[in-house]
Amino acid sequence: MTETTPLRGRHRELAELDALVGRARAGHSGALVVSGEAGVGKTALLDHMVTRVTTDARVERIVASESEMELAYAGLQQLCGHMMSSAGRLPAPQREAIEAAFGLRQASAPSPFLVGLALLGLLTEAAGDRALLCVVDDAQWLDEASARAVAFAARRLDVEGIVIVLAMRTVDEVFAGLRQMVVEGVGHDDARELLRLSAPGGLDRRVRDQLIVEARGNPLALRELPRSLSPAEIAGGFALIGAMPLESRIEQSLVAQLEPLPESARLLLLLAAADPTGDPELLWRASAALGLGPEDFDAAKDADALVVGTRVGFRHPLVRSAVYRSASPQNRRRVHAALADVTSVDHDPDRRAWHRASATLHPDEQVAADLERSAVRARTRGGAAAAGAFLERAAELTPEPARRGQRLIAAAVAKHEAGAPAAALHLLDTARDHPLTALQQALVARLRARAGYALRRDSSGAQLLLAAAQGLEGLDPVLARDTYIEALSAAIYGGRLGDAEQVAAVSNAILEATAGEESDRARDLILRGQALLAAKGQEAALETLRRAQRAFLEQAPDSLELHWMWFASRAAQDLWDARGLRALADRQVELARAEGVVTVLPIALSLLMVAQTVDGELGAAEASCDEIDAIKDVTGHPLPQYGRFFLAAYRGQADEAERLAEQIRPDALARGEGYGLSAVNFGEAILYNGLGRFAEGVTSGRRELPYTHELSHAMRTLLELVEAATHTGERTLAEEAFEKLASVTRPVGTNWALAVLTMAEAQLRAGNEAQALYQNAIERFERERIPIMVGRCRLLYGEELSRQGRHDDAREQLRAAYEVLSGIGLNGFAERAARELRANGETLRVRAHGSAAQLTDQELNVARLAREGLTNRDIGARLFISARTAEYHLRKVFMKLGIRGRAELKAALAELDQAATIAKSPGEGPGFGTR
16 A cells, blocks of 8 residues: 555554455455545545455446436346346246346336345355455445345345445435444544645645645545645635535536546546446447547546446546536536437337436427336336336426326326325425316325325324325225225324324215125225224124125235235234134235235234234244344335334343333324334233233233223233233222223124133132133133133133142143243243242253254244255245355254254254243243152
């Protein structure tokens, strides 16, 4: 490293990058986000890292472009360009998803989730047996779809020998969870030395000191700003004006350095700045169309601005932005027109359309129509944001007012789907000045209501959605029903924080609109059933909700029915229908995965997690939570961490559950969602009952007492409140909770409902009466296959027998309770059973778990899937890791279990699941002995 290097003073950063590359050479992986202001030295650090690894590693490097932020997957396609030859080795769904994202095949919109997995697979295949370094400079300009896919893959790297380094000015929220390295300005001494090297002829002391202050240690500023000074300013110390932001001053300096170039050479630089692909062949053809020649390339290179090789680039990303921003609008249109003319309409129609639009000043229907066609293609690639950008520009260039209004509405829809409701509302404000049909006006009202609710989540949302639904009646009945159910969802989701009169108004409007209907269609039934439930109560809605459940399970759903199947799953919980809940949750997840509907999948998985918890499959429920988090990484879905919270509560993990409760409760209050408050109170009551902290259980459970008419979590909290109140001697409170529980379970009459009611009543009785009730409840829970309640009911029964002094009978129930509860991981309740066993004279022997207990959660998951016969590639796809990582974990499983291969795995794992859950319990094993 010479003294003229811009890396002067960067020893810490260089050491960190070298360590990262060293890990990749050793077969490990990692990701790093390098952030800092423009010119601070991020690109120089990347250059250094690349030169250090080119001899023994593969390098894929791109510079993201601001002009391509609206083109879905443009950045990812650029990154993967040389790796797509390996796509044939990916699992078919992943290969098809990434090919659809890149426009290489005609298909429906690809799942962003599958695209992220495909990227992980491509990186692994490209790495092969040596390290792979992927570098993205100016990553703040990545389009959103590409950014989420890269972040998804980066979070799942493990032992593939892959390093992903992203340089950006400020860390985008998409990359917030990755390892960070902030690059700051160099120290005063290094700044003085860099300034001396940049101006070897010497600077006036006052000029030097002012430049050091204004540059704030920014190496590019220290290098470029002196070049913009006149000899008089350098020598005489004339005052320097520093009112402009540093980035703007650097760009101004860069532009000033290029001013001596011939006009044709500056036009060539603008042409290169307007083409983010960096394709030399494209640049040659476009420059020829503008009458530019080799001498202009030579002049641009001699000015140390343009770098021409296998790709065309600039010596620094700021040079590109400085050239483009300083150009006149007329010259920008000239270069975009030239690029449009030489861009293939067959191979790259969307980039061609975008260039044509950038070259067009006045309305032009042909250009607008091309943009509209590009929007359709963008949508099929899953790029709602790109579709919105194409349609917005198409509307601007549309000469005919009615057609312009139609495109503005379409652009607003796309913006809303892309998660930009404010932008959607702005476009709708523009659209209302154009002639609209009655249907278009109704669609505008609907979208305005949806976007407003997404922004504010306030009580006006349900009212506006209801009005929009009523406006669509007679114009689009299918969309009207879909809007009605959105209005009902908005009204009831507020729960206690919402407006009861509004819930009634929406529900009654739906009942009036559907009066006299005999439809058997699933979404019609669930709409009417939920309206009946909200307006007239549980008993009036039971039959319609049951019919809706059957319809969702038996009919082939359309896209709307899939989107609202969660209402049916919620109804299954309100109807205490365990079998229906399992079937609906499984079906919705299966359909959402098959159709790639990632907006539905997180909700579907959260319901599956509920069903898995009811079934006592806490490991599977945690895997569902992992999948939800993976999808959130790639889509930005805002679903709160209810699943993690409930798992921590059931497992008796107080610190984790209380930490999550502290996150969920204020978030629910801020969004006006009473559902979140009910979830927290219900989960806390479970947690504290399991830990034997019954007074705290009463506090949490009592909060739900006024709201049990809302059913769902509030209704389920009643059983927890009965348990907590009976243990604290608050008999009156326990009886009040029991009576409310009876009012919502007796009308349903299912085994699950009656088992819950019987279990609650048993806690209020004594002697033989209590014994008979407990036995009845246990039998019903066993019939419904709900082990978490079997274990808890046996625990309560054992405690009752202990109070009666029937210690032998108590130990029998408590042993059975401990076996069930510890076996499924309800460790708080299991420890309660263990304490009661010890109090009844039984000693628990600590069990030696053996090597199986040493496996990590990830190793357990890999081992279970390998036991089922899945290949490493299939295991990777299921667990969202690479096939190589799956293989690595499997080798560790073999080593820890002392086996040689898959053939021995099934026998070796016979006790693995039980050992794993016991290893997480408070140190007790399932052995027993009486004193």
